[in-house]
Amino acid sequence: MSRDAATHRWLLAAVLAGALAGLGGCASQIGGAGASASGQAASSSEADIQRRARLRLELAVTYLESGNLPVAMEEANQALATDPGYADAYHVRGLVYMAQQDLAHAETDLKRAQGMKPNDPDIQQNLGWLLCQRGQYAQANALFERALAAPGYLQRSRTFLSQGMCHQRAGQLAEAEQAVLHAYEIDAGNPLVGYHLASIIFARGDAQRARFYVRRINNSEAANAESLWLGVKIERALKDLVAMRQLGDQLQRRFPQSRQTLALERGAFDE
Numbered sequence: 001m002s003r004d005a006a007t008h009r010w011l012l013a014a015v016l017a018g019a020l021a022g023l024g025g026c027a028s029q030i031g032g033a034g035a036s037a038s039g040q041a042a043s044s045s046e047a048d049i050q051r052r053a054r055l056r057l058e059l060a061v062t063y064l065e066s067g068n069l070p071v072a073m074e075e076a077n078q079a080l081a082t083d084p085g086y087a088d089a090y091h092v093r094g095l096v097y098m099a100q101q102d103l104a105h106a107e108t109d110l111k112r113a114q115g116m117k118p119n120d121p122d123i124q125q126n127l128g129w130l131l132c133q134r135g136q137y138a139q140a141n142a143l144f145e146r147a148l149a150a151p152g153y154l155q156r157s158r159t160f161l162s163q164g165m166c167h168q169r170a171g172q173l174a175e176a177e178q179a180v181l182h183a184y185e186i187d188a189g190n191p192l193v194g195y196h197l198a199s200i201i202f203a204r205g206d207a208q209r210a211r212f213y214v215r216r217i218n219n220s221e222a223a224n225a226e227s228l229w230l231g232v233k234i235e236r237a238l239k240d241l242v243a244m245r246q247l248g249d250q251l252q253r254r255f256p257q258s259r260q261t262l263a264l265e266r267g268a269f270d271e
Contacts, residue, residue, distance in 0.1 A: 053083035060092050064099065072096045087116035091123055098130055106130055121147035125159045132166035140166050157187040161196065168200055176200045184213075191222035199230060207237040218247065225251060229260035233269055 060075035076093035079086055094109030110127040117123055128143030144163040148156060164179035180197045187193055194213050202210035211234050217227045228251040235244035252261050263271050 049083050050086075053079045053086050053089065056082060057086070057089050057092055060089075060096070064092065064096055069096055069100055073100075085116070087113045087120075090116070091120075091126070094130075095126065098126075098133075103130060103134055107134070119150070121150035121153045121159075122155065124150075125155065125162060128159075129162050129166070132162070132169060135169075137166055137170040137172075157183045157190065157193065160186070161193055164200065165196060168196075168203075173200060173204050177204060191217045191220070191227070195227050195230070198227075198234075202230065202234055202237075207234050210234050211238065218250075223250075225255040225258035225260040228255070229264065232264060236269060 056075050056079035060072045060079060063069075063072035063075060073093065073096045076089055076096055079089040080093065083089070090109045090113040094106045094113060097103070097106035097109060107127070107130055110123060110130060114120070114123045114127055124143045124147040128140040128147065130140075131137075131143065132140040141163060144159050144166070147153060147159050148163075153159075160179050160183035164176045164183065167173070167176035167179055177197070177200050180193065180200055183190075183193045184197050194217050198210045198213035198217070201213065211231075214227060214231045214234060217223055218231045228247050231247045232244055232251065235241075235247060248264055251258070251264060255261055263269075
């Protein structure tokens with residue numbers, strides 16, 4: 001799996017963890033001791049509808065995590081058919097559309113979910129990432145900032161990384177470095193965060209600092225073709241031919257068919 005694909009997979013996993021954690025709330029409370037028999041029956045029926053919709057949505061999340069997008073979409077649609085006012089179902093269906101690269105429908109669903117839950121930082125994060133993919137960088141950044149400002153928000157590393165990658169896409173490398181540094185401060189052991197930090201720092205022309213971060217990855221079991229190739233380019237920039245050759249040999253031995261190995265063999269260091 002490429003490092004960029006792994007990053008998107010990690011972001012999606014964090015997204016789904018947040019979405020699943022929020023599935024338990026009911027829109028209305030079951031009637032108390034003073035409620036009438038008819039009111040209690042109505043509340044019980046409403047609670048049953050919400051329970052059935054929640055179970056469908058949990059299945060949708062499970063199938064989305066496993067990559068079975070058609071079944072995930074069917075389960076999300078069933079959740080909405082059961083409870084058309086279910087904000088989390090629009091949220092999850094939007095993520096399925098995003099995974100299918102149907103960004104127009106994803107945006108419609110995520111904006112609908114946001115309209116129903118305007119202060120939900122997970123929805124803000126995910127809508128921000130979608131807008132970034134559509135090149136709407138300022139709007140995306142505003143949503144990332146809102147998510148990061150939410151009290152008790154537990155996925156700050158994910159959002160800082162998303163924000164940094166979005167700044168990088170926009171060509172704002174200084175802002176990208178600062179955002180990903182924040183992610184690294186929270187989750188220094190995450191190789192995806194470390195890789196993107198090294199990549200951004202190297203793109204800014206500081207090969208010495210970039211070397212520190214990429215070496216932490218390449219000296220661990222998390223090394224892959226992309227991190228080794230980045231290491232090769234960094235060592236080349238620093239004119240350390242021994243380290244460059246060692247990393248290149250490891251890249252060719254472990255990932256002989258990778259795009260990075262083919263680039264190494266062509267000497268295409270600037271691709």
